[in-house]
Amino acid sequence: MGxxxxxxxxxxxxxxxxxxxxxxxTAEKRVVARGIPPVINPFDxxxxxxxxxxxxxxxxxxxxxxxGKNLSRAVILxxxxxxxxxxxxxxxxxxDQALLDSRKTAALLAAALRTLDPFDxxxxxxxxxxxxxxxxxxxxxxxxxxxAVTLAQRVEVSDGKVVVExxxxxxxxxxxxxxxxxxxxxxxxxxxxxxxxxxxxAAKELPQRVLRPDDLGVDLPPSWVETVSxxxxxxxxxxRLVEADSPAEAGEKLALLLREERVI
Amino acid sequence: xxxxxxxxxVIAEMExxxxxxxxxxxxxxxxxxxxxxxxxxxxxxxxxxxxxACGELASRGADRVFYLDHPSLSPxxxxxWTRVLKPFLRExxxxxxxxxxxxxxxxxxxxxxxxxxxxxxTDCVGVRADEEGxxxxxxxxxxxxxxxxxxxxxxxxATVRSRVGEALPPTHTGEEPVxxxxxxxxxxxxxxxxxxxxxxxxCPLEEARVVVSGGRGMGGEEGFEVLRExxxxxxxxxxxxxxxxxSGWAPTTCQVGITGKVVAPDLYIAVAISGSSQHLSGMxxxxxxxxxxxDPEAYIFQVSDYGVVGDWRExxxxxxxxxxxxxxx
Numbered sequence: 013m014g015x016x017x018x019x020x021x022x023x024x025x026x027x028x029x030x031x032x033x034x035x036x037x038t039a040e041k042r043v044v045a046r047g048i049p050p051v052i053n054p055f056d057x058x059x060x061x062x063x064x065x066x067x068x069x070x071x072x073x074x075x076x077x078x079x080g081k082n083l084s085r086a087v088i089l090x091x092x093x094x095x096x097x098x099x100x101x102x103x104x105x106x107x108d109q110a111l112l113d114s115r116k117t118a119a120l121l122a123a124a125l126r127t128l129d130p131f132d133x134x135x136x137x138x139x140x141x142x143x144x145x146x147x148x149x150x151x152x153x154x155x156x157x158x159x160a161v162t163l164a165q166r167v168e169v170s171d172g173k174v175v176v177e178x179x180x181x182x183x184x185x186x187x188x189x190x191x192x193x194x195x196x197x198x199x200x201x202x203x204x205x206x207x208x209x210x211x212x213x214a215a216k217e218l219p220q221r222v223l224r225p226d227d228l229g230v231d232l233p234p235s236w237v238e239t240v241s242x243x244x245x246x247x248x249x250x251x252r253l254v255e256a257d258s259p260a261e262a263g264e265k266l267a268l269l270l271r272e273e274r275v276i
Numbered sequence: 277x278x279x280x281x282x283x284x285x286v287i288a289e290m291e292x293x294x295x296x297x298x299x300x301x302x303x304x305x306x307x308x309x310x311x312x313x314x315x316x317x318x319x320x321x322x323x324x325x326x327x328x329a330c331g332e333l334a335s336r337g338a339d340r341v342f343y344l345d346h347p348s349l350s351p352x353x354x355x356x357w358t359r360v361l362k363p364f365l366r367e368x369x370x371x372x373x374x375x376x377x378x379x380x381x382x383x384x385x386x387x388x389x390x391x392x393x394x395x396x397x398t399d400c401v402g403v404r405a406d407e408e409g410x411x412x413x414x415x416x417x418x419x420x421x422x423x424x425x426x427x428x429x430x431x432x433x434a435t436v437r438s439r440v441g442e443a444l445p446p447t448h449t450g451e452e453p454v455x456x457x458x459x460x461x462x463x464x465x466x467x468x469x470x471x472x473x474x475x476x477x478x479c480p481l482e483e484a485r486v487v488v489s490g491g492r493g494m495g496g497e498e499g500f501e502v503l504r505e506x507x508x509x510x511x512x513x514x515x516x517x518x519x520x521x522x523s524g525w526a527p528t529t530c531q532v533g534i535t536g537k538v539v540a541p542d543l544y545i546a547v548a549i550s551g552s553s554q555h556l557s558g559m560x561x562x563x564x565x566x567x568x569x570x571d572p573e574a575y576i577f578q579v580s581d582y583g584v585v586g587d588w589r590e591x592x593x594x595x596x597x598x599x600x601x602x603x604x605x
Contacts, residue, residue, distance in 0.1 A: 027418040027535070031553045034420035043417045054535060118390070138382075144416050144534060145398050147386040154390035159355070159465035162383045175469075180379050181482045181537075183473040185351065189466040199535055200528045234428075236395030241424035245415065245553075247560045247579045251567070259586035263595030266566070266584050271602045275543055275564045275582075276486075276510060 014072025015169055015191070016129060017063040020121060020136035020149070021056040021078045021091060025049075027141035041242045042110045043142075050084045052091050055137025057204035059197040062167045063135050064095035064205065070169060073097040075128060079120055081107045093207035093215035100128065102223045109142065113235040118151030123230035124223060125156060133174060134194040138163055149196040159189035165200035282315020282405075283371025286338065287361075289380055290321075294328030296336070298483070299376035299438055304337035306441025307374060310405045315371075318342060320364070320456075322357055324350035330453035335446040341453040351471060352380050355464035358387050364456060366392055370430040372410055374403075377435040377538070378482075385433045395427035399538075400436045401561060419534050419557020438482070439540040439561050474529070481530065486512025487541045487559070489532055492519035493548025493570065493588065500526055502588075503547060506596050509603060515539065517555045533558035547588045551576035568592065 025034070025045030033048045052060070063074045076092055079102035092099050102124050112120075125134065134153075139146030146162075153160035165184060166177035175188045179198050207215070225232075254269060256262035270276045284307035291297040300319075307317040319338035321329055323345070330341040342364070348356050365373060365388065373388070375381030377399050389396035401422070402413035412425045412434055427433075481487060488507040490500055500514065507514045516526035518533060532539055534557040544562035548569060549555060556579060559565070567580040570587050577583045584591050 025417070027554060028552075031420055034417050034553075036421045043421050114386075114396070115390075139398075141535065142417050144414065144418075146382055147389070147396055147398060150383070150386040151390045154387060160387075161354075161466060163379055178379070180471070183471065185471040186469040187466060188469060199531075236389075236393070236427060236429045237397060238426050238428055239423050240411070240426050242416075243422050243424075245419060245422045245557070245560070247556055249565065249579055249581050251577045251580045251583045253577070253583045253585060259584070259590035260594035262584045262586055263591040263593070264598045266568075266582065266591070267595050267598035267602060269582060270543075270566070270599075273564075275566075276599060276603065 014067065014070040015132035016073050016075070017066060017133045017135060018075045018077055018125060018128060018131045019056065019060045019063050019096065020134065020152070021060065021076050022053040022140045023050045023078060023080050023083055023087060024053045024140060024142045026051045027054065036242055036244045038241070038243055041239055043242065050087055052087060053137050053140045055139060055141070055197060055199060057091070057137075058199055058201045059135040059137050060091060060094060060096065061204040062164065062197050062201050066167065066169050067095065075100060075131070077102070077121070077124060077128070079103070079107055079117070079124065081105050089212060089215055090207060092218055093212040094204055096218070098219040100124065100221045100223060102225065104225050106225060113237050114143070114145055114147035114151055115236050116232045118148045118155055119230060119233055120225060120228070121148065122152045122155035123228040125152065127223070127228065132191045133169060134158065134192070135167070136194070136196055138196045138198045146196070149194060153194040158192055158194045160194040160196070161187045161189060162196045164195050164197045167195055167197065167201070281370060282311045283368065284311045284315060285318040285320055285365070285368065285371065285373045287373065287375040287381065287384065288319050288321040288329065288333055289376060289378060290323060290326065290329060293325040296329050296332055297376070298443070299378065300333070301336050301443035302438065302441035303374045303376065303436060304333065304441070305444045306403060306436065308337045308444060309441070310372065310403060310410065316340065320361070322349040322360060327453065332446070334451070334453070337444045340451055342456050343453050344456040344458060346458060351468050353464055353466060353468055354383055354387055355466050357384055358391060359459065360456060361388060362391050365431065368431070371432075373431070373433045375435050377437045381435040385435050389433050392431060394429045394431040394433055396433040397425045397427060398435045400434050401440060403434060403436060403440065415534065415557045419553045437538060437540065437561065439563075481513045481515055481532065481537045481539050484513035484539070485541050486510040486543045486545070487515045487532070487539050487562070488512055488545045488547065489515035489517065489549060489559070490520055490526065490547045491517040491549030494520055494525060497525045499588070502592055502596070506545070506592065506599070509596065509600050510543070512541065512543070517549045517552070546576050546580070547592065549576055550574045551579060
């Protein structure tokens with residue numbers, strides 16, 4: 013029998029949206045996305061793709077687990093249709109990005125995972141595009157006592173273990189550990205496939221469970237980090253534009269300027 | 277609050293046997309700044325053949341150096357490292373632990389955070405001490421916002437990007453390094469089997485002093501040949517924004533941005549890149565930024581130090597020729 017893989021998928025405002033669609037509310041210390049749709053965090057999509065590739069080779073089942081407030085059913089449906097078999101939504105108004113830190117989120121997800129059918133592998137993205145932290149996956153592993161490997165560009169399951177190519181700055185290393193395990197997935201693994209319309213239609217019939225935090229009987233631990241300010245980034249510099257009669261001359265003058273300023 | 281008392285511990289990484297990496301030296305410099313005047317900076321170095329590095333760590337800002345030289349700690353194994361560091365840091369109990377925002381730091385510090393029940397902040401682009409303790413700043417929402425974060429536990433952990441700290445010149449040699457007590461390393465569930473290095477020419481992006489990147493306007497793979505030639509001439513590496521990677525003109529490993537590689541070279545040359553937040557937050561901390569773009573309105577010019585408005589096809593060949601002439605002088 014193939015492995016049961018759980019993919020943790022966070023819903024975020026589309027990180028590819030133009031900067032103008034992210035309104036930074038300094039006083040409220042929150043970012044409000046305007047006019048861009050929610051999407052599954054791109055690295056979590058990579059994790060789902062990794063899971064689907066394993067299932068293609070070995071069979072088994074994939075459960076998508078998402079936690080949050082007002083989860084878009086259309087977004088979940090599309091993700092499930094790419095190749096999952098079931099979805100579990102941990103949903104509540106209290107599951108607001110601004111109220112949860114990585115510690116609380118990891119505690120919630122670990123508790124939700126405990127309620128699922130026994131799993132062999134948990135996959136999630138290396139970090140979420142909104143909080144940009146990369147902490148929750150490892151936290152879940154720690155809380156559940158699972159071995160964990162981060163930054164996977166390739167994930168294979170065989171003989172009761174998971175073998176991972178882990179991205180390094182100058183290449184990669186091959187790391188393995190016994191199942192059950194948790195692996196965080198990097199973008200190198202490749203984009204999530206698009207589901208066919210037929211698959212989307214069929215996915216509507218797949219089992220979906222909605223949980224509330226109260227169902228989990230978990231006491232949320234206190235936060236250990238606190239966001240005290242939120243501002244738009246300040247990146248502006250004063251640009252010296254090179255003026256010249258032709259683009260070629262501008263290229264030459266740029267080189268001379270960089271030398272003069274000891275940049276090259 | 278985390279880190280308030282000037283105690284700093286830097287997790288050292290080696291570039292090669294016995295030589296601390298650039299980010300490690302930067303963190304020692306940053307540690308000095310955060311610790312002064314009454315605090316103390318510790319460096320902790322684990323691995324094989326690491327004792328040789330202790331002298332340099334001490335001369336670059338560490339008041340005390342703790343090391344553990346053991347083959348089971350090299351290459352980095354998360355479980356072996358956690359096993360050694362957890363009791364050590366638990367005993368320290370307070371202050372801040374700094375590591376580079378590298379594949380090692382990103383993996384190690386969240387694990388330590390959960391096993392020590394201490395707060396962690398990753399991908400910091402700033403750390404400063406004030407009357408309330410330490411304030412960490414980090415990009416969120418794909419670089420569209422910058423968050424100021426405080427840690428509420430007595431011990432705080434943080435991974436920090438390149439160039440946030442400044443390496444100190446070698447000065448005194450500090451105290452003798454202190455070996456950490458070695459518990460039998462024992463079995464780990466996670467095993468590192470082998471390591472594959474990419475050819476240096478392919479993309480040592482994060483360490484490169486010069487990065488030449490191309491964007492959508494490169495128009496195809498051929499354009500990247502010119503960038504490679506320029507990077508070679510300047511002793512640098514080639515990067516790309518997301519569109520060329522999506523189009524298959526450049527390998528994924530070259531992608532610079534918050535979802536790709538985060539770089540901060542001395543010189544970043546952005547060719548035909550318009551400047552999305554996603555890309556900017558992966559390179560905005562570079563020393564000097566040069567932009568070449570056809571569109572005078574391109575946002576990239578607002579975040580650059582030098583710019584040429586023009587088609588790279590016409591600008592770059594002349595630029596390359598002149599650069600070659602200048603660097604061979």
